[in-house]
Amino acid sequence: MKPYSELTALERAERKRLQKLAASKRWKQRNREKVRLAKAAWEKANPDKKAAMDARYRAKHAERKRLKDAAWRAANRERALANGSRWRAANKDKMRANSQAWADANRERVRKQKKKWISKNPQQVSVDNGRRRARKSHTTAEDAVLIASWEKKWRPLIEVRCYWCCGLFLGSECHTDHIHPLAKGGTHSIGNVCISCQPCNSRKLAKTLDKWNRLLVSPVLF
Numbered sequence: 001m002k003p004y005s006e007l008t009a010l011e012r013a014e015r016k017r018l019q020k021l022a023a024s025k026r027w028k029q030r031n032r033e034k035v036r037l038a039k040a041a042w043e044k045a046n047p048d049k050k051a052a053m054d055a056r057y058r059a060k061h062a063e064r065k066r067l068k069d070a071a072w073r074a075a076n077r078e079r080a081l082a083n084g085s086r087w088r089a090a091n092k093d094k095m096r097a098n099s100q101a102w103a104d105a106n107r108e109r110v111r112k113q114k115k116k117w118i119s120k121n122p123q124q125v126s127v128d129n130g131r132r133r134a135r136k137s138h139t140t141a142e143d144a145v146l147i148a149s150w151e152k153k154w155r156p157l158i159e160v161r162c163y164w165c166c167g168l169f170l171g172s173e174c175h176t177d178h179i180h181p182l183a184k185g186g187t188h189s190i191g192n193v194c195i196s197c198q199p200c201n202s203r204k205l206a207k208t209l210d211k212w213n214r215l216l217v218s219p220v221l222f
């Protein structure tokens with residue numbers, strides 16, 4: 001190192017700056033507890049500044065944190081899964097809000113996913129629809145069971161007869177329909193359900209029997 005006397009003014013200033021920095025570092029190392037307390041006091045007195053600093057730090061190191069978290073999760077699968085389910089159980093409202101926000105922001109994707117799921121799970125859709133209707137029309141447990149086993153019998157068949165138009169259709173393409181519509185006071189009971197083809201089902205909707213019979217080519221009379 002050059003002697004101090006040979007340095008230019010600029011170099012002297014730089015050397016002083018470095019010496020000061022090193023001295024400050026040494027002091028901090030000798031007074032760790034003092035530094036810690038001072039830092040804590042400052043953070044307590046400046047919560048907004050502390051929060052902004054933390055946010056800046058997180059933003060700057062987001063990618064590093066993501067990679068670190070992913071590595072930890074890969075190495076601690078069981079614990080990560082347990083942590084996740086514990087968090088979800090404790091933050092149900094947050095979860096619901098998050099997924100609602102995501103769905104609102106991705107309407108088109110949600111619509112496509114739903115459509116795909118429905119076309120892949122016709123059985124489940126019909127069970128869900130039946131359950132929903134059962135809830136709505138206060139079906140007895142006995143009726144729900146009877147209707148479910150009745151549906152199970154005809155849905156896999158290659159040919160079933162539509163109750164309304166008497167046409168033959170694939171069971172998997174037909175619907176359970178209510179003879180007296182639920183919307184008009186009919187019940188979801190084994191005595192009030194029939195097999196309906198898709199066209200009849202979408203034409204009938206909640207029409208009363210009287211109105212609907214007038215529309216049928218070969219009316220079903222009661």
Ligand SMILES: [Zn+2]
Pocket residue numbers: 162163164165166167196197198199200201
């Ligand atoms: Zn039909």
